């Protein structure tokens with residue numbers, strides 16, 4: 001059986017990546033600017049958007065483009081996690097990651113790689129496994145100082161004259177805010193100073209749209225430091241590419257007719273996760289029947305199967321994390337009924353649901369479920385029974 005290229009749980013990489021042309025052009029322009037020594041090379045990008053919208057996929061695409069750049073640049077990628085000992089722990093991990101990624105980069109010539117291998121981060125904040133208590137005793141600046149000192153040493157002793165820039169990609173940067181509410185400010189402090197001294201370390205991060213607002217009192221300088229690149233759902237044309245290109249990339253013989261793409265687009269509204277999820281199920285169904293093409297009618301007749309799997313894999317867990325009161329509100333909103341029918345304070349419940357990402361605010365007192373497919377799930381499984 002041919003390979004099914006759709007996997008909604010895995011960020012799209014290289015061959016399976018489609019569209020996002022505008023974003024890629026913007027990145028390419030910034031990259032070119034940073035490798036021209038006549039210009040101040042500093043620029044920082046924050047790819048922001050809701051879950052599953054394609055932030056990680058796009059970040060990896062950018063890293064890939066940077067990897068392919070001529071002249072070669074350094075590329076460092078890491079995912080921020082909440083399982084780190086504050087900003088200090090993050091600073092340590094980042095330094096190790098920089099060392100590893102720079103010396104493992106096959107695009108850099110051997111001379112440059114050997115030179116970079118001479119640098120080893122001097123992480124002297126104590127042993128890696130500092131105890132919780134010990135780590136609390138470290139002052140808030142120490143991670144900032146360490147990062148600045150080590151990245152300057154790296155630049156001045158090993159990078160300058162060899163590489164035009166070292167790009168640092170941090171996925172899910174919002175996780176840092178959970179371990180240190182001022183983490184983004186600390187990051188900005190370090191990189192702004194480095195960039196101010198002509199050490200070209202552009203920073204590219206991802207996170208939810210409200211990542212900067214989360215620390216309202218400190219957010220303003222951080223907001224100005226990053227150029228925001230908000231990403232949204234695919235257009236009809238983007239959806240077409242995201243369906244056709246991955247099949248082509250793995251030489252899958254199935255033809256997806258325009259009417260089928262229309263149907264998938266109408267159901268998913270171009271949301272990358274849902275589009276990928278639907279296509280995984282539809283391609284599996286077509287393969288079992290050994291079909292050579294599928295049309296809109298096929299999508300419609302198999303949709304209940306797709307919806308059922310989505311319910312099991314995604315919506316059930318979301319429904320289960322809502323309290324009884326919240327479920328009542330979800331039920332009303334899903335049916336387009338006024339929320340005030342509920343007994344409890346509907347607006348407080350609604351704002352909790354917004355925080356959980358299950359509701360989105362459309363206007364004053366106006367809400368919708370975060371996606372019509374979830375609304376359909378709530379109507380069919382929870383309200384009508």
Ligand SMILES: Nc1ncnc2c1ncn2[C@@H]1O[C@H](COP(=O)(O)OP(=O)(O)OP(=O)(O)O)[C@@H](O)[C@H]1O
Pocket residue numbers: 006007008009010011012016017018019020049050051052053054055056057058242272273276
């Ligand atoms: N440009 C793209 N081309 C093809 N498929 C894509 C693209 N972007 C996203 N997808 C699909 O959408 C799914 C979700 O994308 P991704 O994991 O990049 O989103 P995310 O915004 O990082 O999600 P999360 O908020 O969970 O971190 C991927 O598994 C992939 O199948």
Ligand SMILES: [Mg+2]
Pocket residue numbers: 055056057171
């Ligand atoms: Mg992601």
